[in-house]
Amino acid sequence: MKRVITAVILITAVLALIFFGKLWMLTLFAAIIAELAAYEYLQLAAIGAETNGAKLRIPFWWMAIATALAFIVTLPNFPVEDQLPVLSALTLVLFLWNGFRAPLNQVLPDTAQGLFGLIYIAYPLTLIPLLWSKENGPTLVLFLMLCVWVGDTAALYVGRAFGKRKLAPRLSPGKTWAGSLASIAGSVLIAFALAEAASALNAHGSVVLHISEPLWQTLVLAAILNIAAQLGDLLESAIKRGAGVKDSGTMLPGHGGILDRIDALLVAAPVLWFALLLKDYFGLGRF
Known part of the structure; x- marks a missing residue:
């Protein structure tokens, strides 16, 4: 019963946003979902790293800010040319953070996993409001x-x-x-x-x-x-x-x-x- 109730609530919310919402509402909803999913991704990545005897060093503050910025730069008042520079800057910030804090053998894996999380979760969900605007x-x-x-x-x-x-x-x-x-x-x-x-x-x-x-x-x-x-x-x-x-x-x-x-x-x-x-x-x- 819990499964059915949860599904009904989520589907109703999505349909209401599709037909009665505004662009900012759809963007905000997608961004919240992305933030929650990114948090879960960090948990999974941390568990995976521990099974290999390592410790993941992707700070949650970076993932949260990066996910939010991924949505902000897709808003109509931001030119599409801004997206790649913002992604590059976010990657560089994470690279610097790991470079000075993580063991050297973890600098590249941790940075790569952080960037992958952003591309895997935030980017696809930014497409929902963009598709809605077409x-x-x-x-x-x-x-x-x-x-x-x-x-x-x-x-x-x-x-x-x-x-x-x-x-x-x-x-x-x-x-x-x-x-x-x-x-x-x-x-x-x-x-x-x-x-x-x-x-x-x-x-x-x-x-x-x-x-x-x-x-x-x-x-x-x-x-x-x-x-x-x-x-x-x-x-x-x-x-x-x-x-x-x-x-x-x-x-x-x-x-x-x-x-x-x-x-x-x-x-x-x-x-x-x-x-x-x-x-x-x-x-x-x-x-």
């Missing part, structure tokens, strides 16, 4: 969320009922090929339903949902996003198994940690962003 942005973000949510749900129930052959037992023993294929099918079906709903609403003069691209592109994109989401889930499992833990944390009753809930999104969101860039480059139209 043409048909609310529908685009809803499309992304539905592909991840429905795919994950289909994989869970079909995998439990029919799954026999393991997908990646070294990373996640519970995942099966049956669940994986059901996940792709679930994402494609919900994308089809969303496209049909948008078409029906548009026919009646409503612009609540709008998709301008051909249906085949929407379905292909849904399948690609689902595969990316499954990879994101497996990669986070690799981090957890390396640290010897089952969940990334306990912040979400019945679900584990924040990172456990957004792991698929952390890969799916950048893939969607890059797919849209490729669509523009090859003249395939907007979403």
